[in-house]
Amino acid sequence: MTPLLSATSLIKRFPNGVAALDDLSFTLRAGDFVSLLGPSGCGKSTALRLVAGLLSPGSGAITWPDGKPDIGFVFQEPTLMPWADALTNARLPLDLKGVPRARGNDAARAALARVGLDGFETALPRELSGGMKMRVSIARALVARPRLLLLDEPFAALDEITRAALNDDLLRLWREDGLTILFVTHSVAESCYLSERVLVMTPRPGRLAADIALPPQDGRAPGFRLSPQFLGCQRLVSDALGRAA
Amino acid sequence: MKTLLDHVLPLALALVLLGLWEAIVRINDVPPYLLPAPSAIAAALCTHWSTLSAAMAATLLITLKGFLGAFAAAVALAILFSQSRLAEKMLYPYAVILQVTPVVAVAPLILIWVGFERIALALALIAGMIAFFPILTSAVQGLKSADFNLIDLTRLYGASRWQTLWRVRIPSALPALLTGMKTGGVIALIGEVTAEFAAGSGTATGLAWRIAEAGNRLEIATLFAAVALLCLTGILIFALLSLLEWALLRPWHESARQGG
Numbered sequence: 001m002t003p004l005l006s007a008t009s010l011i012k013r014f015p016n017g018v019a020a021l022d023d024l025s026f027t028l029r030a031g032d033f034v035s036l037l038g039p040s041g042c043g044k045s046t047a048l049r050l051v052a053g054l055l056s057p058g059s060g061a062i063t064w065p066d067g068k069p070d071i072g073f074v075f076q077e078p079t080l081m082p083w084a085d086a087l088t089n090a091r092l093p094l095d096l097k098g099v100p101r102a103r104g105n106d107a108a109r110a111a112l113a114r115v116g117l118d119g120f121e122t123a124l125p126r127e128l129s130g131g132m133k134m135r136v137s138i139a140r141a142l143v144a145r146p147r148l149l150l151l152d153e154p155f156a157a158l159d160e161i162t163r164a165a166l167n168d169d170l171l172r173l174w175r176e177d178g179l180t181i182l183f184v185t186h187s188v189a190e191s192c193y194l195s196e197r198v199l200v201m202t203p204r205p206g207r208l209a210a211d212i213a214l215p216p217q218d219g220r221a222p223g224f225r226l227s228p229q230f231l232g233c234q235r236l237v238s239d240a241l242g243r244a245a
Numbered sequence: 246m247k248t249l250l251d252h253v254l255p256l257a258l259a260l261v262l263l264g265l266w267e268a269i270v271r272i273n274d275v276p277p278y279l280l281p282a283p284s285a286i287a288a289a290l291c292t293h294w295s296t297l298s299a300a301m302a303a304t305l306l307i308t309l310k311g312f313l314g315a316f317a318a319a320v321a322l323a324i325l326f327s328q329s330r331l332a333e334k335m336l337y338p339y340a341v342i343l344q345v346t347p348v349v350a351v352a353p354l355i356l357i358w359v360g361f362e363r364i365a366l367a368l369a370l371i372a373g374m375i376a377f378f379p380i381l382t383s384a385v386q387g388l389k390s391a392d393f394n395l396i397d398l399t400r401l402y403g404a405s406r407w408q409t410l411w412r413v414r415i416p417s418a419l420p421a422l423l424t425g426m427k428t429g430g431v432i433a434l435i436g437e438v439t440a441e442f443a444a445g446s447g448t449a450t451g452l453a454w455r456i457a458e459a460g461n462r463l464e465i466a467t468l469f470a471a472v473a474l475l476c477l478t479g480i481l482i483f484a485l486l487s488l489l490e491w492a493l494l495r496p497w498h499e500s501a502r503q504g505g
Contacts, residue, residue, distance in 0.1 A: 084416075126497060
């Protein structure tokens, strides 16, 4: 199967001399849910920004065999416009693409409804909880119907209950839209719960230490979070992380 | 209750101080050419109300023109700086030079260049010069302090520079810009008054000219009345700009919501 993207020997050194990535290579297939896991500062976010095209690699290349798809991006913080209501925030990608306001509003309203924010269209970010702000951020990332969704530790700052709910919502959206997701996290449990593949990175400068295939979502035991299968996955990933350190 | 106290306490203090002033002047029989009593100042204000109010309106109008010119120029330059590091590096030192040059020193030159027949324009220019820098610095700071992730997001969606500026940078800059406008608005008045003193002739019709005139005639009560109106003008400018800040920021920015 042709990969959606191939990252080959990515090297990134910042002007201040920090070497973020050293020879990072990986592939993503269409429809994958892949987690990029590693300790803080190992270059996960840098890798994600390289994929998004927000940064350029020092050397190495990212290739898109079938052409670069539309990309949605969710940051660690909700990164909303505090002066704009939820609908305007969710509509931003469409506004920037020049989509007529009425069509943009319809799409943004639908995107907000899909993340459980029906009725909160006119709420300003300050009126929303941390989890709701993140939902607006996800709605904004999905509103332009991207094929590839990049998420940079989006749930790291949220409480456990909200985080679990958003994990399930993300899985639902991934299934419904047939998205390809690259999810940056430093949580072993989260990577094992969400993804079907975990890319484990070494400490800075980041390289790929292991590419671990996990049971596919539809082949997981009922109550996966509490199952021995889940514990087994976590042990597998934790061991790889330990070896990478 | 808190809001009531906030307004009543300063007023009560003012009344106490005025009463004290009145008492000291009367008890010590201070000559009115040295320090007139508040009652004498109030009487002078009533007597000369038509000339003083006209002077106040002239000062306010010239200050407003200078301020609006400074605002337009400063925001345009700040936008240019936010789009071009080269332009910023090239022009910013000149903005600093403009700021550190005492306005009193250049005012006569500007008056000569513009001409005394266009005195209002010359005064507005000088007022604008002094208001320009705080608006510029705050606008530059505001435009640069937009959330870089939001900027990245606009890049991801292929936004033009203009779109990023309009949708993200300018709204992000509003809190800093409005703070700069409040500072600029008040010191524009100082610039206007300084320029009027520098002009120092009968062609000027603002409050500073009335102060100079009253001083020359030893009409100290009228002088005090003009100074009081000048203070009132400054307060009015500050209050209007604070109202604008409140209206624009209150829905979303913490600085405008505190105590609200």
